[in-house]
Amino acid sequence: MKLAVVGGGSTYTPELIDGFARLRDVLPLEELVLIDPAADRLDLVGGLARRIFAKQGHPGKISWTADLDAGVDGTDAVLLQLRVGGQAARRQDETWPLECGCVGQETTGAGGLAKALRTVPLVLDIADRVRRRNPDAWIVDFTNPVGIVTRALLTAGHKAVGLCNVAIGFQRKFANLLGVTPEEVFLEHVGLNHLTWERAVRLGGPDGEDVLPRLIAEHGDAIADDLRMPRSLVERLGVVPSYYLRYFYQHDAVVRELRTKPSRASEVAGMEKKLLEMYGDPALDEKPELLSKRGGAFYSEAAVALTSSLLRERGRDEAGEVQVVNTFNNGTLPFLPDDAVIEVPATVDGGGAKPLPVRPLEPLYSGLIANITAYEQLALEAALKGGRDRVFEALLAHPLIGQIDYAEKLTDDLIAHNREHLKWA
Template structure:
């Protein structure tokens, strides 16, 4: 099997390598290609990756290339983990919205929109190369944010693609630890859009039966659950669900903004972590992932990615949380919208599992953000200031014309070098 990581020079790649090494019985990789335009990062990351494989006794070959076409030729699976503009652009995404008292975040709000505008055209170019050069039945796994918008862009162009996020697997591990059971004994009723999801059920398999333990968790561990997502306990009680951390940007917007205005951006923090990691990777005696990698984010991503690859290539049919076409699952959204829900993973298709009817307040927010996402993708594909302004105005974290105009012009000025139509 040939697996390709586009964006393989990321400092996070050794986390994936660790997963490939530990879980090689689950996913027998013969060739792993790291593709990246940065030769320095590629050399450092591939070096530690090869040493990690050697330490684990993994017989797979790790290859590198700066050419997407070379890397993806005859690939079975291509994983996309891109950051167009690097941490510098991310810093802009996390700070320019502050000018009009909006939160700055790299996957949602005005900052997430900027990332979508930079990213979608590049991803679609890469996907066309994959279509031409990879195996005819190759899968594209998108871990590039904003995952929902990028995955819909891929599906809209007919690519064999699925989006992946680590929020659900993080919750699964959290609930398993709370119950002192194996993570395989926990499944989730996870629903919403990428980075706009709730856990509406936590299903424990025990003694041959399955029961929803969320009500007892909300009763007995409420304060702990609320602290974990950094939102008021009363909100979890009101909704009878556990919102993902990313809903904090909506439900506690002013609190988050106040925190952001007095702290360095996450991009600044990550830049320091990355510099430290790259220095570690340069040490030719290092053959395990450094402890600092845990500070980089993306917990359990390697397990989620490898489970998904294994099921896509071996037709396991197990249920995993992915970003997939709606196709009537949430009746208030168009069929072609991309939602984040549990689906059975086979080699031919993704079979979405039944979803419980959502309370009105959840459906309303999902519908509002979905409307923005559709406008955002239209702007990313076709360009134009008016399209950007319409999408900005539609986002529930903006919603005012004067703010939307200011944010649009600031976004375009900061990202002009990344947007062909705006140069």
């Protein structure tokens, strides 16, 4: 089995490598290729990756290259974890929207749209090149904004599934609070990427006992602290929202907070500098503790599980394996178009991902999901076709913006800050 990681020079990569090494019985990897145009970073990350495999006794071969076509040749699956423009572009996404009093964040609002416009064309080019060389290869997308990028891939006919670590993070946290194994915890996780709610936490599977009320009653403070939202909100809703919902439920408070501290991109850039220095130490043969503060917790476990399921023979397990993924709606949420991309539990096997049925959603959640889905459709059209008017319409449709004056200014700012990445600008 051969895998390729596009964006392999990321400081995230040792987390992924550690998972491949530990979980080699789940994903029997024979060859791994790290692909990245940043040769200096790639050498550091690749060297550490080989040392991690060697320490843990993994027999797989690791190589790295800046040549995408050569790197993906013969692969069974390709993982995408790239960031167009690097942390410098992210820093802009997190700052210029604040001038309008709008949240500055890399996956939602105006900053999220900017990232989508930079990212979608490049990802589609990569996917086309993968398909020309390996028409049967799967693409696992971890590149943000995952929902929009995955919708672009699926709409273009690629064999793709989107992946996020939010659900697996909740699963691990809840399992720890309950004193059970993660495999015993099934989440009724529903929504769009970075716009989800845990509506039930069931023990033993989809039909198991719902222990979410007990979790909230006994561990409400800990859960609310992780979300950085009031416990009273969690108790009132009776669900656990993703921490990304804070940008919606407490927008103005978040804007005031972001204006008084360094951007997350600045913090991450500092971490990355230290991490790359560590990766260059020939004595280092495991992922450093600092990496846990970089983000992406449990990404490797989720990636291994999803890739393993996708590379199984179709029909080997009639029920497939249940995992939370981003895939086409196809009637799962009846108030959304079939080609919307949703984030829900799905059975996954060699034939792809098929969402499990979802209980009817309350208007409090379905309304926001429908609104953001409409925005994502407009965002994808802007990314594919370009044009100032399309950018404006996407911003006007976003519930965190939604005013003419804001949308006009943010459109001009977005284009000005991203001109080098927008062929049409």
